[in-house]
Every structure is written in C-alpha cells, then in structure tokens.
Amino acid sequence: MSGAVDAVLDQPLLWLVVTLLAYQLGLWLRGRTGAHPLAQPVLVAIVVVGALVVFLDVDYASYAEDTAVITFVLGPATVALAVPLHRQLARLRGFVLPLLTAVVAGAAVSVAAAVGLVRLLGGDELLARSMAPKATTTPVSIAVSETLGGLPPLTAALTITAGILGAVAGPGVLGLLRVRDHRARGLAVGSASHGIGTGRMIVDHPVEGAFSGLAMGLTALVTSVVAPLLVALLL
Template identity: 90%
Template sequence: MSALLDQPLLWLVVTLGAYRLGLWLRDRTGAHPLAQPVLVAIVLVATLVVLTDVDYASYADDTALITFVLGPATVALAVPLHRQLARLRGFVLPLLTAVTAGAVVSVTAAVGLVRLLGGDELLARSMAPKATTTPVAIAVSDTLGGLPPLTAAVTITAGILGAVAGPSVLSLLRIHDHRARGLAVGSASHGIGTGRMIVDHPVEGAFSGLAMGLTALATSLVAPLLVALML
C-alpha cells in the first residue's frame, strides 16, 4: 500500500477519476443540484486522503498539473462570452453597476456578519473576499492580513453552495432572464458556479464567466477600502 501511495501520478488519476464520476452522476440524475462534479470529487478525494493519511503537501505536489491548467481554463471562459456578445448591447452599464454593488455587499456582509456574531478581526479579514475566484481571494486575503488557507476553504464552500442552490433560488425569486441568472451566480460563486451555469444554458454560462472576472477585479479594488473602514 505504501508503495502504491508513493506513485507520483496516483492522486492526479484519482482526482480526475473522481471528477469524471461526478460528471457521470450528474448525467444519470438529470443534473440534480447535489450531483455537482466538483462537490462529488471533493467528497471522494478528501475521504481517500483522510483514510490513507496522506499529507496534503504530497497531494498538492501530485496534482500540480491540475492547478496549472486552471489558469488557461479560466481564460477559456471568454470563448462562450464571445459567442454571446450581441446580448451585451444595452446591458453593459447595468452589468457593471450590479457587479460593483455585489462586490460591495459581499465584502460588507461578510465582515459585518463575522463581527455581529462575535468573530475576531482575523476571521473577518479572511471572509471578506469569499465571493471572488479562489486564486484572487487568496491574494486579497493575504493583502488584508487574513488567513489565506481559511479564505480558500470558505471561497470553495461558497462556490459549491452557489452551484447547488443558486439556480433554484433564482427560480423561486422568479428571475428568468438568462443574463441576470448568469450574472448573479458568477458574482457569488465564481468558477464552480460558472461550471453549473454553462451546463444549464449557454447564455447563463457566458454571463457567469464574465461576472466571475469582473467580480474578482471589483473585489480587489473595494475590499481593502471597505475592510479598513469597517475594522
């Protein structure tokens, strides 16, 4: 068993296999909200890592290739947006206003809720950038004096919750415009939510990807100012 766990490609194969199983479950269940490939992969891989007592640093080294391709994959989200450029006409100003307002509300609500519930300043600084994509959230957290590993965990959790519940909540609120739905999920749940929206509808996926990028920019700009004012 020890020799098997020391194989350099083991955890890369396990992670990709877990994600592929998640895709299979999503297709078999008719895209059930809980059958999100990322969620399935996280549960399976985390369980195996704990059961085999593998050091996280070793796992991270073995799966460095996946981390590397996240950058190009994020950039590739511009492709579906390019196909929907015509739908941006007359929507640019509302879009920018909504994304900026969303970033302000997200940071303010995160910091305010932590303080209201008695959390310390370190936790508040770590929670502030939770709505943006994980690499940006980690960088912003470090700038704010937060705890980047905690920020990463909270950010991924927010993404999963948005992917699972976001579309259903929007439907309950009777929000059916595909642009607005994509914008909402992308602003709150970054890449994980965008992955769900791409499957649901091409327009929703395109606008979710755009919202993810703009939210990362807006949060980077407003978070330091808002945290300084509130803390």
C-alpha cells in the first residue's frame, strides 16, 4: 500500500493539479456561499493543500518543483493587473495627490506599527525586521526582508497571512467604517493586503479591483524605500 502511495506521489506535476483543483474548490465554495468572506479561493487552497502536504509528509522541495509554473506566472499575472486600471483611468482625475499621500502614509504606518507592535509585545529584533515589510506583495516582502536582515521564509508566511486577513475582513471593516468610495476601498485593501486582497476586490467591484492593484504596486515601491529607513530609526 505504501509503495502504491509513493508511486502516486512521485508522479510529475501531481501537486500542480492538486493546487489547481483546490483553488477551483475555493471558487466553487465562494459561488455556493454567496461570496462569503471566509470562502476565499486562496484561503481554501492553502488549507486543503497544506493539510495534504502535512498528512502525506511531502517534502516542500518536491511540492515547489511541481508547482514552479504557478510561481513563474505570478509575474505576468501581476503585470496584467494594469489592464483593469487602464479601464478606470478617468477615475484618477483629481485623485492622484490623495492617492499618493495615502500610499506613502500607509506604507510608513504599516512598517512602524509592525516594528512597534513586535517590540511592545516583547518580540526580538529579528522578528521585527521580518514583520516590517508584511504589507507588500510576497516577492517584494522577501527581498526587503533580506535587505533588513530578517528571515525571508517567516516574512513570506506573515505576508500571506496579512493578505488573507485583509481579503476576508477588509471589505467588512470598511463597510463598518462607512467607507463608500470604491476608489478608497480598493486603495485601502490593496495597500494592506497586496495580491490576495486585490483578488477579492476584483470580484467585488471593478473600480475597487483596479485601485487595489494600483495600491499594491505603489505600496511595494514605497515600502522598499521607507522600510530600511524606518527600521534603522526604530531599532
């Protein structure tokens, strides 16, 4: 029996298929539940695939090798977020200065709050440096973490967690705060929850998705500049 299981697990691209099926399950659940906040395809896929990897004791290197194509297409997929923004260019009129101000302020607050919270709760400097760039998209957060002297794998986990939390709770919190402007809603979620949050906003509203994608890119750029300065100042 063990030999048969090992033979199946050794099949090339097995985990690519499993990951895509898990994401498809997430899409199905989102549709069946009326887009419930917890029925986020990324969250469902992480839970399902993570459980299988742990239960079957699969080496991460094997999983990463099977799913390398997904990692490869993340770059083009991120660039493709410019398409919905291009369709909403008219909505940028009179909004550029507030947008840039909000992104710069948001990135600075995110880094400072992360470092301050870790230190306040008794965390060490390494954890603070790893957590500082959590609001940027994962490839950028990993690169910034390396620059800051953090632990890139931990930063990646924190970044993904922040993205999931933002996608699940972000729109609801904005609703409670009575933020109705679709541009502001997209800007807020994209700044805090990068690509995962942007995926949620694209489904919710085209304007929110477009501005979330823009905020994601600008936040990554600003954080890569301000994070080293703030971390050096605070630590």
